[in-house]
Amino acid sequence: xxxxxxxxxxxxxxxxxxxxxxxxxxxxxxxxxxxxxxxxxxxxxxxxxxxxxxxxxxxxxxxxxxxxxxxxxxxxxxxxxxxxxxxxxxxxxxxxxxxxxxxxxxxxxxxxxxxxxxxxxxxxxxxxxxxxxxxxxxxxxxxxxxxxxxxxxxxxxxxxxxxxxxxxxxxxxxxxxxxxxxxxxxxxxxxxxxxxxxxxxxxxxxxxxxxxxxxxxxxxxxxxxxxxxxxxxxxxxxxxxxxxxxxxxxxxxxxxxxxxxxxxxxxxxxxxxxxxxxxxxxxxxxxxxxxxxxxxxxxxxxxxxxxxxxxxxxxxxxxxxxxxxxxxxxxxxxxxxxxxxxxxxxxxxxxxxxxxxxxxxxxxxxxxxxxxxxxxxxxxxxxxxxxxxxxxxxxxxx
Amino acid sequence: xxxxxxxxxxxxxxxxxxxxxxxxxxxxxxxxxxxxxxxxxxxxxxxxxxxxxxxxxxxxxxxxxxxxxxxxxxxxxxxxxxxxxxxxxxxxxxxxxxxxxxxxxxxxxxxxxxxxxxxxxxxxxxxxxxxxxxxxxxxxxxxxxxxxxxxxxxxxxxxxxxxxxxxxxxxxxxxxxxxxxxxxxxxxxxxxxxxxxxxxxxxxxxxxxxxxxxxxxxxxxxxxxxxxxxxxxxxxxxxxxxxxxxxxxxxxxxxxxxxxxxxxxxxxxxxxxxxxxxxxxxxxxxxxxxxxxxxxxxxxxxxxxxxxxxxxxxxxxxxxxxxxxxxxxxxxxxxxxxxxxxx
Numbered sequence: 001x002x003x004x005x006x007x008x009x010x011x012x013x014x015x016x017x018x019x020x021x022x023x024x025x026x027x028x029x030x031x032x033x034x035x036x037x038x039x040x041x042x043x044x045x046x047x048x049x050x051x052x053x054x055x056x057x058x059x060x061x062x063x064x065x066x067x068x069x070x071x072x073x074x075x076x077x078x079x080x081x082x083x084x085x086x087x088x089x090x091x092x093x094x095x096x097x098x099x100x101x102x103x104x105x106x107x108x109x110x111x112x113x114x115x116x117x118x119x120x121x122x123x124x125x126x127x128x129x130x131x132x133x134x135x136x137x138x139x140x141x142x143x144x145x146x147x148x149x150x151x152x153x154x155x156x157x158x159x160x161x162x163x164x165x166x167x168x169x170x171x172x173x174x175x176x177x178x179x180x181x182x183x184x185x186x187x188x189x190x191x192x193x194x195x196x197x198x199x200x201x202x203x204x205x206x207x208x209x210x211x212x213x214x215x216x217x218x219x220x221x222x223x224x225x226x227x228x229x230x231x232x233x234x235x236x237x238x239x240x241x242x243x244x245x246x247x248x249x250x251x252x253x254x255x256x257x258x259x260x261x262x263x264x265x266x267x268x269x270x271x272x273x274x275x276x277x278x279x280x281x282x283x284x285x286x287x288x289x290x291x292x293x294x295x296x297x298x299x300x301x302x303x304x305x306x307x308x309x310x311x312x313x314x315x316x317x318x319x320x321x322x323x324x325x326x327x328x329x330x331x332x333x334x335x336x337x338x339x340x341x342x343x344x345x346x347x348x349x350x351x352x353x354x355x356x357x358x359x360x361x362x363x364x365x366x367x368x369x370x371x372x373x374x375x376x377x378x379x380x381x382x383x384x385x386x387x388x389x390x391x392x393x394x395x396x397x398x
Numbered sequence: 399x400x401x402x403x404x405x406x407x408x409x410x411x412x413x414x415x416x417x418x419x420x421x422x423x424x425x426x427x428x429x430x431x432x433x434x435x436x437x438x439x440x441x442x443x444x445x446x447x448x449x450x451x452x453x454x455x456x457x458x459x460x461x462x463x464x465x466x467x468x469x470x471x472x473x474x475x476x477x478x479x480x481x482x483x484x485x486x487x488x489x490x491x492x493x494x495x496x497x498x499x500x501x502x503x504x505x506x507x508x509x510x511x512x513x514x515x516x517x518x519x520x521x522x523x524x525x526x527x528x529x530x531x532x533x534x535x536x537x538x539x540x541x542x543x544x545x546x547x548x549x550x551x552x553x554x555x556x557x558x559x560x561x562x563x564x565x566x567x568x569x570x571x572x573x574x575x576x577x578x579x580x581x582x583x584x585x586x587x588x589x590x591x592x593x594x595x596x597x598x599x600x601x602x603x604x605x606x607x608x609x610x611x612x613x614x615x616x617x618x619x620x621x622x623x624x625x626x627x628x629x630x631x632x633x634x635x636x637x638x639x640x641x642x643x644x645x646x647x648x649x650x651x652x653x654x655x656x657x658x659x660x661x662x663x664x665x666x667x668x669x670x671x672x673x674x675x676x677x678x679x680x681x682x683x684x685x686x687x688x689x690x691x692x693x694x695x696x697x698x699x700x701x702x703x704x705x706x707x708x709x710x711x712x713x714x715x716x717x718x719x720x721x722x723x724x725x726x727x728x729x730x731x732x733x734x735x736x737x738x739x740x741x
Binding site for chain 1: 433520523527529530531533534535537538539541542544545546548549665669672673676680710711714715718719721722725726729
């Protein structure tokens with residue numbers, strides 16, 4: 001199907017089902033129940049899952065395949081956001097040209113940075129990308145203020161020309177982003193008993209983009225080009241000795257992953273037409289590194305899992321407070337309850353970054369393959385258990 | 399002329415901080431071959447050592463003074479720090495005033511033990527893993543350390559003043575025979591520069607003139623041979639890690655009055671000090687120091703109005719620009735050794 005092997009087609013299908021049914025899957029708890037705060041099925045958060053998923057898939061094409069660790073990827077996300085917002089300001093509120101422009105601009109930007117940075121490898125490459133990203137961040141804050149609007153961030157105003165659209169909507173406000181006339185913020189709500197499911201146009205736009213991006217990533221992973229990138233990762237010298245120049249391949253991977261980041265940035269601006277320089281800061285680049293590693297670098301599904309995981313915890317974990325914890329452990333005797341809540345207190349609410357940091361360290365130390373490797377290990381454990389039952393004479397091949 | 403002198407002076411204190419952090423980073427990289435992204439966090443912890451000591455010294459008990467009343471008419475409560483009650487008011491106040499310099503003594507054992515724990519508990523297991531893994535795990539550690547500090551001290555910067563004696567400014571112009579009140583420079587920054595010069599000199603002397611330092615240098619050059627000679631080089635490298643942590647910590651302690659400690663100052667400095675290390679050349683101690691001062695001074699020069707009007711925004715990007723140019727033209731950095739991380 002679609003030029004994929006059966007296994008990859010199944011994977012794509014699973015991701016498609018998960019993405020399209022996310023409003024159901026992420027909303028398992030009825031409204032008003034104690035667990036309702038774990039529901040993630042609201043448009044804002046689902047959009048973020050998908051957008052960061054795209055960002056991480058793109059990062060993984062560079063880091064997972066070639067092993068080049070870029071610490072400046074957020075710069076492309078920021079550039080994508082800025083160009084999308086400019087498109088909204090100048091052309092129209094339709095998101096398609098905006099997203100196209102943001103992909104193109106960030107691709108060109110990546111070509112420029114990649115051309116210079118890829119002359120070095122290893123830690124030097126990391127530092128070079130970091131330096132470029134910090135430069136763009138600092139410039140966006142200071143000198144480029146006419147383009148980026150500095151600290152305030154780039155916003156839509158009523159005075160924008162919008163040559164193909166209208167400057168002011170009928171109600172006299174700033175027009176909202178749309179897809180050929182369908183407003184992205186419009187949401188269809190479905191009441192099913194105690195559940196409230198929300199289907200948001202913007203989310204489905206992002207989900208379709210995610211599927212396209214994911215499909216493209218599978219094709220890249222399975223292509224001769226992908227093999228070439230893996231060869232560069234495992235031994236660049238040997239690639240050189242066979243008479244091949246690795247530079248064009250790594251540069252292509254860099255540009256592709258920059259365009260993915262631009263797509264993510266463009267989508268982000270389409271959901272909320274606002275772009276700020278803080279999206280380009282190196283901590284934002286660090287976040288996508290965290291996502292990819294946590295999920296599993298070099299795997300197809302890993303980055304999406306990692307992005308979903310981190311964004312879920314960022315939004316849900318940080319909402320848990322002491323009262324919620326007291327509610328959970330209220331069955332226990334008072335002293336024990338207070339003790340448990342006291343122990344957990346630093347890790348929840350505002351302290352969720354601490355949890356994230358510890359989790360990330362544990363993953364790097366014990367599970368270098370990320371969540372995907374964890375899942376595989378568990379699966380293997382089960383499979384071995386089954387094999388032991390059927391055939392007790394086989395010895396594990398250690 | 400006076401403007402140039404002023405900018406050089408301005409660059410010195412930042413350059414000293416860069417040089418100290420980069421020196422520690424290079425020590426760790428040169429000895430253990432580990433890229434330590436948690437080094438900025440060590441700098442930050444050093445700063446918070448100063449905060450902690452000044453908090454401890456300010457611990458006080460309340461007494462009720464019946465002769466005075468506060469604005470509600472209740473008897474006034476007077477806070478007296480314990481220190482003042484033990485040593486008498488004058489000595490006590492002086493000790494509290496000198497909290498930051500005193501924290502040098504306080505922070506050394508803390509930083510060395512943090513360094514030991516980090517190396518033995520975590521970094522040790524990462525010698526054989528790729529550099530990317532080392533970067534990632536120490537990056538995670540930096541996040542954890544930063545969040546722990548945030549949990550205990552809050553997210554706001556905590557002002558930690560220098561002792562009264564150093565709070566004023568020094569008129570450099572008068573000394574050099576230029577008009578007075580042109581080149582004015584805060585005393586504490588001079589102290590910081592002198593302090594960092596002493597530390598840097600101390601580290602170099604330690605490596606150059608002691609047997610221990612000789613063994614460490616030999617280990618940096620060829621670890622295997624030193625091991626074959628029957629020397630337990632790992633143990634010495636652990637000690638060097640502790641020393642590097644202490645250097646970063648001391649840089650942080652003394653920086654507290656210049657920049658009120660906050661939990662993310664480590665990350666802010668980390669990026670720059672990595673750039674400094676790379677510009678100086680990975681694994682080269684003199685290179686790290688030289689690049690630290692050079693970039694600090696360049697940064698302050700580029701913030702002069704004359705230069706900013708020529709190249710707008712240059713002050714924001716000069717360090718990164720220099721780093722990019724140096725990396726592309728001199729792959730080894732300014733003073734990098736041959737064969738260290740060269741590919």
